Amino acid sequence: MAGPIDRLILLSALTGLLACAPLGGPSSALAQTPPLAAGDRTAALERIKAEIGTTYVFPERRGPAIDRLAAAAAQGRYDTADPVVFAERVTEDLTAATRDTHLYLQYDPAWFASARLPAEPGEDARQIAIEAEIARHTNHGLAEMRILPGNIRYLRIEGFPWVEDETGPAYDGAMRFLKGGRAIIIDLRGNGGGWIQASKYLISHFVDADALIATFHRPNGETTQYRAADYLPSGRIQGPPIYILIDGRSRSAAEMVAYTFQQYRLGELIGARTEGAANISDDFAVAPGFRLSVSTGRTVQPISGTDWEGAGVAPTVEADPAQALEIAQLRAIDRLLPTTPDGVPRYQLLWSRPALEAALNPVTLDDRALRAFAGTYGEASIRFRDHALWLHRPDRPPNRLSAMNRDGLFQAIDNDTLRVRITPDVLEVLRLDPAWSTQYRR
DSSP, X not given: OOSHHHHHHHHHHHHSOSOOOOTTOOOOOOSSOOOOOHHHHHHHHHHHHHHHHHHOSOHHXXXXXXXXXXXXXXXXXXXXXXXXXXXXXXXXXXXXXXOOTTOEEEEOHHHHHHHHSOOOTTHXXXXXXXXXXXXXXXXXXXXXXXXXXXXEEEEEEOOBOOOTTTHHHHHHHHHHHHHTOSEEEEEOTTOOOBOHHHHHHHHHTTSOTTOEEEEEEOTTSOEEEEEOOSOOTTOOOOSSOEEEEEOTTOOTHHHHHHHHHHHTTOSEEEESOOOOOOSEEEEEEETXXXXXXEEEEEEEOTTTSSOOTTTOOOOSEEOOGGGHHHHHHHHHHHHHGGGOOSSHHHHHHHHHHHHHHHHHSOOOOOHHHHHTTOEEETTEEEEEETTEEEXXXXXXXXXXXXXXXXXXXXXETTOTTEEEEEOSSEXXXXXXXXXXXXXXXX
């Protein structure tokens, strides 16, 4: 969660300038690479085993990983002059031995060369300035806020950057926005993670003050606890139903949010299982041009006593991530309707439900099926032309209709507040406020 790889993925997600290669995969093969000598292979393997033996956060997995590398080397599996292939095979064996996506080897001579150079004066300050500028241009990852029908509040978070004295106030505004909703949807689909300070600050708004969010363990026995903030300018959010949207590209700090909501039973998770990246990783230079990623910290959630590393966070409601928002809205509507009195919010909930169902289950009617709905109803009529149905009423322009289901419910294409329900004897012209709906009879 604030490791170097997470920072790289965060910058890539927010700027679109860097390529997000899957963790564990090798760097793109260069057109020409110098051959890897047998002595270099042996030295690289010894360096890799030494780093795993001293810095890998899971002591019980160190032995199996090292033994797997030694056995593969003895069998000649790594006898290749291609450094890219060498890195691929080492990564495959490390993954097979540990199931840890943060433990891998890449052939990356450019990174290796820069890692071996002394740090330039002000290098850290320049990097922080770059990250801060990106955070400002992306509203600190808070990419979209919307009020959905029935006062369901939606927030999409693309990443978790953190800039001292700036990101917190941005979240304060977003939390005030969410606090005004009758239900809340937080969209973490495609969120590649970032800084734990940001995810912790978000979580703080939904749990009690000083609640333990997670404990981070280091190989040397050091632990760091992350607890909910005591004071929040926008206050805590308690009461409204909450839905978190996730997918296979939700990782790291985004997974921490989803996992905490799951364990504390703060809301429902809608979508697909997340990637499964819970550990903190560091990178080590391995001659003659490799980059070794090793998990050097692990997360322990206080309720489960474990984390989501390798397994991901399972959704409460499994769904196609592309449809997760519509499904979350439907579930929110069904929660809200029983306690919503007559008035605009209720009308909006009732009106949006068929539209969401139509979006999830689109229908296409052929010309024969459409013609069956044509007819005259007093002053109004439904006419078929140009492979579509049209609503005609006196002194009004005709409205082209789109089928919402197979049972006679249609939406006006040019007016999202106008629908018709067609039955053999009655044509209902439906409006958002039912008081303005009209019936026409044959």
